[in-house]
Amino acid sequence: MNNRLLIIGGLTTLVLILVIAYLVGFWAWIFLCLVALLLVGLAIWDLTQKRHAILRNFPVIGHMRYLLESIRPEIQQYFIERNFDGKPFDRDTRSIVYSRSKGADDHKAFGTERDTGRIGYEFLLHSTAPVAPPEKIPTVRIGGPDCRQPYDLSLMNISSMSFGSLSKNAVVAMNKGAGLGGFVHETGEGGLTKYHRGNGADLFWEIGSGYFGCRTEAGRFNPESFAEKATLPEVKGITIKLSQGAKPGLGGVLPGPKVTPEIAEAREVPVGVDCISPASHSAFSTPREMVRFIGQLRELSDGKPVGIKFCVGSRTDVLAMCKAIWEERTAPDYIIVDGSEGGTGAAPLEYSDHVGTPLTEGLMLVHNALVGTGLRHMVKLGAAGKVATGSDIVKRLIQGADFTMSARAMMMATGCIQAQKCHTNHCPVGVATQDPRLTPALDVEDKSKRVHNYQKLTVREAVQIMASMGLNHPSQLNTRMLRRRVDHLNTRSYASIYHWLREDELLNEPPRGWAADWREADADHFGEHAPVGYLTEPDPQWRNELDVQTSAMSLGDLRASLRSGETQRPVPTPAGSAGAHAAVGAGRGGEPARKAAASSAAGSGSGTNSAGDRRGEGQSEGEGEPRSEGRPPERNAEEKDIDGARPRRSGSDTGSTPVVSNEPRPEGRLGS
Numbered sequence: 001m002n003n004r005l006l007i008i009g010g011l012t013t014l015v016l017i018l019v020i021a022y023l024v025g026f027w028a029w030i031f032l033c034l035v036a037l038l039l040v041g042l043a044i045w046d047l048t049q050k051r052h053a054i055l056r057n058f059p060v061i062g063h064m065r066y067l068l069e070s071i072r073p074e075i076q077q078y079f080i081e082r083n084f085d086g087k088p089f090d091r092d093t094r095s096i097v098y099s100r101s102k103g104a105d106d107h108k109a110f111g112t113e114r115d116t117g118r119i120g121y122e123f124l125l126h127s128t129a130p131v132a133p134p135e136k137i138p139t140v141r142i143g144g145p146d147c148r149q150p151y152d153l154s155l156m157n158i159s160s161m162s163f164g165s166l167s168k169n170a171v172v173a174m175n176k177g178a179g180l181g182g183f184v185h186e187t188g189e190g191g192l193t194k195y196h197r198g199n200g201a202d203l204f205w206e207i208g209s210g211y212f213g214c215r216t217e218a219g220r221f222n223p224e225s226f227a228e229k230a231t232l233p234e235v236k237g238i239t240i241k242l243s244q245g246a247k248p249g250l251g252g253v254l255p256g257p258k259v260t261p262e263i264a265e266a267r268e269v270p271v272g273v274d275c276i277s278p279a280s281h282s283a284f285s286t287p288r289e290m291v292r293f294i295g296q297l298r299e300l301s302d303g304k305p306v307g308i309k310f311c312v313g314s315r316t317d318v319l320a321m322c323k324a325i326w327e328e329r330t331a332p333d334y335i336i337v338d339g340s341e342g343g344t345g346a347a348p349l350e351y352s353d354h355v356g357t358p359l360t361e362g363l364m365l366v367h368n369a370l371v372g373t374g375l376r377h378m379v380k381l382g383a384a385g386k387v388a389t390g391s392d393i394v395k396r397l398i399q400g401a402d403f404t405m406s407a408r409a410m411m412m413a414t415g416c417i418q419a420q421k422c423h424t425n426h427c428p429v430g431v432a433t434q435d436p437r438l439t440p441a442l443d444v445e446d447k448s449k450r451v452h453n454y455q456k457l458t459v460r461e462a463v464q465i466m467a468s469m470g471l472n473h474p475s476q477l478n479t480r481m482l483r484r485r486v487d488h489l490n491t492r493s494y495a496s497i498y499h500w501l502r503e504d505e506l507l508n509e510p511p512r513g514w515a516a517d518w519r520e521a522d523a524d525h526f527g528e529h530a531p532v533g534y535l536t537e538p539d540p541q542w543r544n545e546l547d548v549q550t551s552a553m554s555l556g557d558l559r560a561s562l563r564s565g566e567t568q569r570p571v572p573t574p575a576g577s578a579g580a581h582a583a584v585g586a587g588r589g590g591e592p593a594r595k596a597a598a599s600s601a602a603g604s605g606s607g608t609n610s611a612g613d614r615r616g617e618g619q620s621e622g623e624g625e626p627r628s629e630g631r632p633p634e635r636n637a638e639e640k641d642i643d644g645a646r647p648r649r650s651g652s653d654t655g656s657t658p659v660v661s662n663e664p665r666p667e668g669r670l671g672s
C-alpha cells in the first residue's frame with residue numbers, strides 16, 4: 001500500500017517537474033533539481049528517523065499530516081464551526097466581543113440560531129411592562145464592617161491574568177482600558193508590576209501562594225513589602241487567590257528561561273531560576289488561619305477591601321470558612337468564585353476538563369452558604385467563568401453574584417483570536433507571549449480603547465436587559481427570572497429547580513441535604529474528614545451519641561453559642577475524628593465583647609442587594625423540596641444591609657487574636 005502510494009506520488013512529482021522545466025527553460029531545471037534534492041534528503045531523513053512511525057512509512061507526504069494538524073484550529077474555526085458551537089467561546093460570542101470593542105454594530109439579523117428546545121437551554125424573563133434603563137449605571141459597594149476604604153465596583157471587571165502569561169503590551173492596554181472606563185483591573189498572581197501602574201486603572205492586587213511582590217527570600221509572606229504596595233493609592237482591593245478554576249489544587253512553575261529580568265523584578269525572584277507557585281499557601285493552612293490572614297492584610301493595607309478567590313471544591317470547606325468567619329468575627333469583603341470552565345495560560349487537560357466545580361454550581365453554593373449562615377449581607381460575591389455578554393452578567397447576578405470578572409473576553413477585546421497557543425509563547429497577536437518579535441504588533445492605544453468600549457457596551461447591555469425585565473437595579477433580580485429547559489416538555493425557574501436556603505437556616509435548623517456537611521465543617525480544618533451521614537451500617541451506638549451531641553448543637557445551642565461566642569466543642573466520640581470535626585461554632589469563648597456597628601459600610605448605598613431576598617434563599621444538592629415559584633421579592637437592599645450586627649473583630653490587633661463581638665443579632669431579620 002505505502003509502496004504504491006510512493007510510486008504514484010514520485011511519478012506524479014517527476015512528471016510535473018519535467019513539464020514545468022520544459023516550459024520554463026534552463027533556470028527552471030536548476031531550481032527543480034534543487035527541489036528534488038531537498039525532497040530526496042527529506043525522504044532519507046524520514047526513513048531513518050525513529051520518532052515518527054508515520055514518516056517512516058510515508059516519507060515526505062507524511063508531513064502533510066503534521067501540516068494539517070497544525071492548522072486544524074484555524075480550519076475548524078474558519079470553515080467548520082457553526083456560529084454557536086465553537087469552544088471555549090463560540091463565534092457569536094467572539095463576534096459580539098470584537099464588534100463591541102470596535103464600537104461597531106453588534107446586531108444580528110433573522111433571529112436566533114440556537115436550539116431553544118435543547119435540554120439545558122436557559123432564558124431570562126422579560127416584563128410586560130419594561131422600564132427605561134437607569135441613567136447612572138449601577139455599581140456594587142465592596143467593603144464589609146471592618147473595611148475602612150470601601151470601593152464601588154463595576155458589574156464587570158478584568159479578571160486576574162499575570163504579566164508573564166500576558167505580554168506587557170496586553171497588560172498596559174487592559175490597564176489603560178480599565179482606567180478609561182473606571183472599572184477594576186485585577187493583577188493576577190504574578191505581582192503588581194510597573195505595567196499595572198500609571199495608566200489610571202484601579203487595581204485589585206492578587207496574592208497567590210508564591211506571594212510574588214510581597215515575599216521573603218524563602219518564598220514566604222512578607223508583611224513589610226506587602227504593606228508598601230497595598231497602600232498605593234491605585235490599589236483598591238487585595239485578592240487572596242486560593243485556587244483557579246482551570247487548574248484547582250495545582251501549583252505552577254514558570255521555567256527558569258522564562259524568568260526574564262522584568263518578570264524577576266516584578267515577582268521578587270532571581271533571574272533565570274524556576275519560579276514556583278506552591279499548590280497551597282504557607283501563610284495559613286486552616287479556615288481560621290485564613291480568616292485571620294484576611295484580617296491581617298486588611299490592617300496592613302490600611303483598611304482596604306480584602307477578598308478571596310477560589311474554585312469551589314468541597315462544600316464542607318466553604319462551610320468551614322463560614323464557621324471560621326463567625327468564630328473569628330471577621331469576614332472577607334468579597335469572594336470571587338471561579339468556575340471550572342475558567343481560562344488559564346496553561347494547565348493539564350485533565351484539570352481543565354474534570355477537576356473543580358463549574359461556575360453555576362459553585363456560585364450558588366457559596367451564595368447559599370453565606371445566606372444560610374447569615375453572612376451574605378457583608379460579603380459581596382463575584383463570578384468568573386466565561387462572562388462575555390450582557391446576558392451572562394444578568395444570569396450570574398441571578399445565580400448569586402453581585403459583580404462579574406472577565407478574563408478571556410477581555411483578551412479578545414485586546415486582540416486574541418482564540419488560537420489557543422497561549423502556553424507556547426507563539427501567540428500570533430502578541431497578547432500571550434513574551435517574544436519581542438510578536439508583542440509590538442499589539443497597539444496599546446488602539447486596544448485600550450477597545451477594552452474600554454467592550455466593557456462599557458456590555459455592562460450597558462446588561463442594564464438594558466434588566467430594564468426589559470422591568471427592573472431598575474440588580475437588587476430587584478430574583479431566581480424566578482431565569483428559566484431552564486429541563487426536558488422536552490418543561491422549563492423550570494431557578495427558584496423551583498434548586499433548593500435555596502433561608503437566611504440563617506444553617507444556624508437555626510440545617511436542612512437535611514446540608515446538615516451532615518454543616519456538622520462536619522470545622523474552622524480548624526480544610527477538607528472532608530468524617531464519614532458521618534454516609535455510613536451503611538445500621539445506626540451504631542457511637543453514632544447515636546454523636547447525633548445527640550451535634551444535632552443538639554445545630555438546632556438550638558449552635559445559634560446561641562455563635563452569638564455568645566461561648567460554645568464548647570463536643571467531647572470527641574470514641575470514633576475520634578468524626579466527633580472532633582462535628583464541632584460547631586467552637587468559638588473563642590470568654591473573650592471580651594465588642595459592640596458591632598450595625599449600620600457600617602457593608603454594601604449599603606449603591607451596592608446590590610445582599611442576601612437571599614432577590615434570589616430566593618440558596619441551593620442544595622438535590623435534597624429538599626423545590627421551592628414554589630411565584631414568591632415576590634422579599635426585601636429591598638437598604639432594609640437588609642443596615643440590618644443586624646455582624647461578626648466583628650478589632651481593627652487594630654493585626655495578626656493576633658481578634659476581639660470578639662457577642663452582640664446578639666436582632667430577631668427581626670430571621671425567617672424572611
Ligand SMILES: Cc1cc2nc3c(=O)[nH]c(=O)nc-3n(C[C@H](O)[C@H](O)[C@H](O)COP(=O)(O)O)c2cc1C
Binds near residue numbers: 166243
Ligand atoms: C491567560 C490567563 C492567565 C490567568 N492567570 C490567572 C492568575 O494569575 N490568577 C488567577 O486567579 N486567575 C488567572 N486566570 C483565570 C482568570 O482570572 C479567570 O478567573 C478565568 O479565566 C475565568 O474567566 P474567563 O472565563 O472570563 O476567562 C488566568 C486566565 C487566563 C486566560
Ligand code: SF4
Binds near residue numbers: 411416417426429430
Ligand atoms: S490569540 Fe491564541 S495564543 Fe494568543 S492569547 Fe488568544 S488564545 Fe492565546
